[in-house]
Amino acid sequence: MTKQQKLYGVSQLCDLKQSDIQSHLADWLIMSRLLLEPDEMSINGSEQAFDYQELQQVVENFGMEEDFWLQIKNPEEETTIHLLGDTLFEKSIIREKTFYYWDTVYLDYLKARLIQHGLFAYLRSYDEYLYHNTSELVKRRSFESAEETQALPKMKGLNGDVVVDCNNFPGYDVFYKGVCLTSCWWLFLGESYKKLFAKPLLLEIQQVEKVGELGGGVFFELYKDPFQWQEEPNLRFQQLFRDQLGISQLSYTNGIGLLKQPYIEFAFEDTVIQTVQYQNEQFQPTEKNRASYFVTRTYNFLTNQYRVNRMKGGLNALAYFPWIDDESERMMNYHILYPELTLDKGLAAFEYYIRDSIEFKIQDARYKDYTAVLQLFIPKKAFLDFPLEDLKAALNDMTIHQVSRKNDSLTFSLEKEAKHLIVSFIDQKKVSAKNHLDILEI
Structure with missing residues (x-):
């Protein structure tokens, strides 16, 4: 991999007053001048030679309701700040040498801003960011060979082109309920993240270099050196952090999920968040199907009411089938899938979710x-080219019978040893039409 050895930083400050904006912009200009020697600047997209006096005057005249951005740069480095209403977005790309010369000053500068108004921030190797977030095959040529790209997992993009499935990477940035979720060297999650995670859960994240409160949020340092991200232990720490936060459970862009056991699961209801974390005999995070201990947390982010309980035991039926109808003696789980984004028509996902529900x-x-009962909701057009025979072959260790196929549904029964499962593939429109799931509809 061709390396640039640069540090990439992003931060977002919110709920700013006019005086805050002026102060933060002035500090940004000072910090930027320390970090790099600019020869160019851009004012709202208009590029010109760097002129400190002119830029200083622009900063002093920034208004509250403007959508305005500034950038200063040299051939190798850049810093950008974008004002949008009462929110400031800041981005920087600086050389490794620059970062280590100013690291203490730069981190103090960033933390001071986040304590007051921080929503989100991260610092990471720019190489790591590009590797984990570049999906287009052509763009990956800038840092890896075609042979290296060929070995990576693939999916279909929204335009139908084959792209790298970045969901499999520990540092892939995704968004959920308007906030960014990712895993990287240094990360800050502000108070707004309490709508997803109770603060005690964040502070108890395991196997990180540092974790602590910062203002109303929490910061993490996953390992010591951001530029050693490719070291195997650091990649494991990065992946484990992502697994502990359940990022792949909350948001994914490949239409099917990661097809692996979760370390944590969520249930959201109005202002209440319920989580179950899975731990082994040493109270360390582990996969759901290997868990010996279960940490359940209930948190109301409106009232700040919080309860936690750890218990030892085994998984019960509710862990796999959350909806149970005692009257009809049926239990159900469901997944909404988009097989058109896969290269195998969803075959691997269908097999995974079926086996997870019967094995x-x-x-x-x-x-x-x-x-x-397992219900898999897919688009109606997916039934036109459904890989039924391939699915039967993949499930050749099970007995399949009572296959019922229609234009917008497919149902069959499975038996493996003493276990029985009814699988229903259903048109997604049936969910939206009824606005609820009927566990009796099979």
Whole structure:
């Protein structure tokens, strides 16, 4: 991989007053001059030679409701600030040498801003950011060979082109409920993230170099050197951090998810967040199907009411089938999938979710005689080229019978050893039309 050895920084400050904006802009200009020796600047997209006096005057005249941005740069480095209403977005790309010369000053500068108004921020190797967030095959040629790209997982982009599936990378940036979720060397999650994570959960994240409160939020340092991100232990720390936050459970862009066991699961209801974290015998984070301990948290981000409980045990039927109808003795789970974004028509995803629903041991005798139902909601057009025969071949260790196929649905029964599962593929429009899921519709 061709390396640039630069540090990439992003931050977002919110709820700023006019005096805050003037102060933050002035500090940005001073910090930027320390970090680099600019020879160019851009004022709202208009590029020109760097002129400190002119830029200083522009900063002094920044208004509250403007949509305005400034950038100063040299051939190798740049810093940018964007004012949008009462929000400031800041971005910087600086050389490794520059960062280590000013690292203490730069981190103090960033932390001071985040303590007051911070929503989100991260610092990371620019090489790491590009590697984990560049999906277009042609663009990856700038830092890796075609052979290296060929070995990576693929998916279809929104325009139908084959692209790299970045969901498989630990440092992939995704968005959920308007906030960025990612994993990288240094990360700050502000108070707004309490709508996703209770603060005690964040402060108890394991196997990171540093974690602590910063203003109303929490900061993390995953490992010591941002430029050693490719070291195997650091990649493991980065992936484990992502797994502990359940980022891939909350948001993914490949239409099917990661097809692996979660470390944490969420349930949201109005202002209440419920989470279940899975831990092993040493109270360390682990996959759901290997868990010995279960940490349940209930948090109301409006009232700040918080409860936590750790218990030892095994997974029950509710862990795999959250919707249970005692009257009809049926239990159900569902997933909404977009197989058109995959290269195999969704085959791997179908097999994974089916096996996940039948290849587990129900320890609570109460549900042993209940009928298990898995509903997979897919677009209607996916039924036109559904890989039924390939799916049967993938499930050749199971008995498949009672196949019922229609234009907008496909249902069959599966048996493996003493276990029984009814699988229904259903047109997604049926969910939106009814605005609820009917576990009896199979």
